[in-house]
Amino acid sequence: LEQHLSITMCFQSPNPSLTFCVKTHDHLYYMVAPSPEAMRIWMDVIVTGAEGYTQFLN
Numbered sequence: 001l002e003q004h005l006s007i008t009m010c011f012q013s014p015n016p017s018l019t020f021c022v023k024t025h026d027h028l029y030y031m032v033a034p035s036p037e038a039m040r041i042w043m044d045v046i047v048t049g050a051e052g053y054t055q056f057l058n
Contacts, residue, residue: 018032018033018034018035018036018039019032019033020033020039020042022046
């Protein structure tokens with residue numbers, strides 16, 4: 001993941017309450033989780049991984 005990471009809620013989905021977008025420098029990814037709990041875990045893992053990767057580069 002690039003340093004430019006943004007996670008936002010996306011409402012252009014058949015299940016908007018479980019859909020979020022991951023925006024990187026080059027791509028936009030739409031993620032649809034199977035449950036609210038899974039969505040929170042996925043978002044936490046993505047953010048934590050991006051922060052760790054950024055720290056590793058520095």
